[in-house]
Amino acid sequence: MAYGRGAAAVKAIEEVSLAIRQGEFIAVVGPSGCGKSSLMRLISGLHPPLAGTLTVEGQRVSGPLKSVGMAFQNSNLLPWRRAIDNVLLPLEIVEPHRRTFRRNKEQYKSKARALLESVGLAGFTEKYPWELSGGMQQRTSICRALIHEPEILMLDEPFGALDAFTREELWCALRDLQAERRVTVMLVTHDLREAVFLADTVYVMSSRPGRIVRRREVGIPRPRDLEVVYSQHFQDIVHELRGLIGGRH
Amino acid sequence: MDRRELLIRAAAPVAFTIALFLVWEAICRALAVPLTILPAPSDIFDALWRYRAPIVDNSWVTLWTTLAGFLIATAFGLVLGIAVGWHRALYAGIYPVLVGFNSIPKVAVVPVLILWFGLGEIPAVLTAFLISFFPIVVNVATGLATTEPELEDVLRALGASKLDIMRKVGIPRSLPYFFGSLKVAITLAFVGAVVSETVGANKGIGKLMLDAQAAFQVPIVFAGLLVLAVLGIALYAATAMIEARFTGWAFRGQANR
Numbered sequence: 136m137a138y139g140r141g142a143a144a145v146k147a148i149e150e151v152s153l154a155i156r157q158g159e160f161i162a163v164v165g166p167s168g169c170g171k172s173s174l175m176r177l178i179s180g181l182h183p184p185l186a187g188t189l190t191v192e193g194q195r196v197s198g199p200l201k202s203v204g205m206a207f208q209n210s211n212l213l214p215w216r217r218a219i220d221n222v223l224l225p226l227e228i229v230e231p232h233r234r235t236f237r238r239n240k241e242q243y244k245s246k247a248r249a250l251l252e253s254v255g256l257a258g259f260t261e262k263y264p265w266e267l268s269g270g271m272q273q274r275t276s277i278c279r280a281l282i283h284e285p286e287i288l289m290l291d292e293p294f295g296a297l298d299a300f301t302r303e304e305l306w307c308a309l310r311d312l313q314a315e316r317r318v319t320v321m322l323v324t325h326d327l328r329e330a331v332f333l334a335d336t337v338y339v340m341s342s343r344p345g346r347i348v349r350r351r352e353v354g355i356p357r358p359r360d361l362e363v364v365y366s367q368h369f370q371d372i373v374h375e376l377r378g379l380i381g382g383r384h
Numbered sequence: 385m386d387r388r389e390l391l392i393r394a395a396a397p398v399a400f401t402i403a404l405f406l407v408w409e410a411i412c413r414a415l416a417v418p419l420t421i422l423p424a425p426s427d428i429f430d431a432l433w434r435y436r437a438p439i440v441d442n443s444w445v446t447l448w449t450t451l452a453g454f455l456i457a458t459a460f461g462l463v464l465g466i467a468v469g470w471h472r473a474l475y476a477g478i479y480p481v482l483v484g485f486n487s488i489p490k491v492a493v494v495p496v497l498i499l500w501f502g503l504g505e506i507p508a509v510l511t512a513f514l515i516s517f518f519p520i521v522v523n524v525a526t527g528l529a530t531t532e533p534e535l536e537d538v539l540r541a542l543g544a545s546k547l548d549i550m551r552k553v554g555i556p557r558s559l560p561y562f563f564g565s566l567k568v569a570i571t572l573a574f575v576g577a578v579v580s581e582t583v584g585a586n587k588g589i590g591k592l593m594l595d596a597q598a599a600f601q602v603p604i605v606f607a608g609l610l611v612l613a614v615l616g617i618a619l620y621a622a623t624a625m626i627e628a629r630f631t632g633w634a635f636r637g638q639a640n641r
Contacts, residue, residue: 179541203541211535215556215633224552228544263633283542 151347153178153338155287158317162330163338166380170345171323175289178321179203204280204288208295210272212264218275219260222247225283232283250278253315254308270301274308281312287319294329306332307361314358327373331355332364339379349379423603428610431603438592443611445587446577449505450619453512454573458566461517465524465562469554470546475525486518490576494583508580508588515576516569523565527558560634563627570619578612589615 151174155161163171176182180203204225212221226232226243236243251260254274264272273293280288290309294302310333313320324330330337331353339349353372355363363369405425411417412424419427432439468475468482490511497507531554539549581590589608596604 176537179537181537181540205538205541207534207538209532209534211532211538213535213553213556215559215631224539225542227552228539228542228548230543279538289541 151340151345153347155319155321158319159336160313160320160322160334161336161338162322162324162334163340164324164327164330164376164380165340165345166342167325169340169342171325171340172291174340174345175205175291175321175323178287179205179289202286204283204285206273206276206280206288206290206293208292210264210269210276212272212275212279214264217261217263218251218256218267218271219244219247221264221275222251222278222282224279229283247278247282250282251275254278254312268301269297270305273297273305277309277312281316281318285318287321290320290322290324292324293322294326295324302326302329303361309333310359327376328364328369331369331372331376332359332361337376339376341380349376351376420600420602423606427603428606431601432607432610435604435607439589439607439611442587442589442592443615445505446508446574446581446589446612447615449508449580449588450512450570450574450577450615452509453514453577454516454570456509456513457517457520457569457573460513461520461565461569462524462562464517465521465558466528466550466555468521469525469528469558470550475529479525482518482521490515491579491583494580497580498584503584503586505585505587508577508585511580512573512576515579516573519565519568519572520562523561524558527561528554531557560627560631563623563631566623567620567627570623571616574612574616574619 153161153174163174165171173182212218213224216224223243227236232243248260251257251274254277256271256274256278259267259271264275267275273296277288277290277293280290293309294305297305306329309320312318313333320333322330322333334353337351337353338347339351340346341348351372355369355372409424409426412422417424423431464478468478493514494507494511497510501507501510528550531549535553536549539553544552577588578590581588582594585591589611593605593608596602596608
């Protein structure tokens with residue numbers, strides 16, 4: 136995959152091979168500009184690869200994957216919709232829900248309400264995005280990415296704009312959500328602690344051209360308590376990954 | 385506290401207007417300004433009352449020609465704006481032509497319209513339309529063109545078509561731009577209708593003022609101006625209310641940030 140044309144083209148990603156098991160939580164970390172986001176756009180089928188092929192579940196990807204849920208650093212909620220209606224948005228688009236949306240609206244609504252409640256937003260379902268805090272907006276955004284039960288949930292630095300405490304709260308919310316629903320998650324982040332705390336496997340990318348330099352199994356048993364981030368073992372993994380990323384100091 | 389705020393908002397413009405009229409009256413009397421140069425407010429209100437029948441009659445014509453032109457402009461502007469915002473090729477092709485057309489002073493078009501449709505209300509309606517659709521097109525197209533790319537990604541990843549993205553995001557998102565442009569458009573439509581009437585018509589406030597001017601009935605000319613101001617404010621207020629009703633989310637969002 137490359138941006139631009141001819142000699143000026145910037146190769147964003149080169150020879151990347153990832154294997155994700157069903158129900159696995161992987162994290163991709165790397166310095167800024169290493170092509171983490173490009174990788175996500177590739178896998179979701181939003182951007183076609185320049186050379187080579189992309190296969191997801193044995194199928195060649197040529198267009199956007201319908202079984203993907205995405206959330207970004209910016210929650211991108213629609214300001215004219217209440218939280219619950221924002222969560223319902225994918226169901227108005229994805230088949231087969233799209234066809235039955237009007238008929239089963241109440242059923243879908245209670246599903247969305249349950250999802251919002253499971254991330255601690257009971258009582259906020261009828262609020263507009265600007266009535267929610269940044270963390271709540273992000274929770275809503277993740278619910279929106281999950282409502283249509285995608286095969287894979289792609290998160291591009293979803294907690295990047297939050298303060299440290301809210302971020303830790305959301306780590307736990309995401310951890311519980313994933314444990315409960317066994318959803319496959321690909322998390323792109325530059326926060327190593329976040330990656331190690333949440334993921335089963337961490338992939339480290341190098342920059343220009345982006346390639347994967349290390350695959351590291353975390354191996355910390357689940358369920359993980361937030362306390363684990365202060366353990367020596369956890370610190371060692373983070374330290375090891377940090378060493379792989381480099382940069383001037 | 386809210387009631388006090390409301391009182392200030394409602395009372396301040398009224399008080400200011402009255403003060404303005406009083407100063408005007410005082411100057412006219414103190415300097416004995418001739419009626420044919422600048423009539424005092426008392427003379428204007430007197431003319432307004434004395435000629436109320438023709439004034440109401442002609443105001444009505446101006447009002448409906450303005451509204452008719454404005455409604456056509458709204459429908460046309462919305463459709464063209466969506467078309468222009470839909471695709472870059474359409475944007476590239478249509479936009480320069482629109483800018484060129486918009487830069488023609490509409491007064492210059494009125495004689496052509498009269499030539500085609502004769503003296504009457506149609507040239508006024510068409511002038512109102514021609515002068516007011518441009519801001520609607522530009523605003524709707526801008527609203528559509530500035531949809532966040534990440535939001536589009538979220539929807540495209542779900543398999544949304546261009547039409548889906550327009551319906552779910554683009555159009556609702558551009559509504560504040562659309563309603564904002566209506567406030568500008570209604571004022572322009574009003575200007576268009578009156579301009580057309582002053583160039584050539586057999587009815588309307590513009591025509592009334594033209595006739596009064598020819599007969600040196602200056603107080604009637606000023607009465608016409610006053611009526612125009614009141615009508616203009618009323619039309620603007622009505623559109624602003626519609627805007628607040630439909631796109632409240634856009635303003636509340638800002639108030640809370």
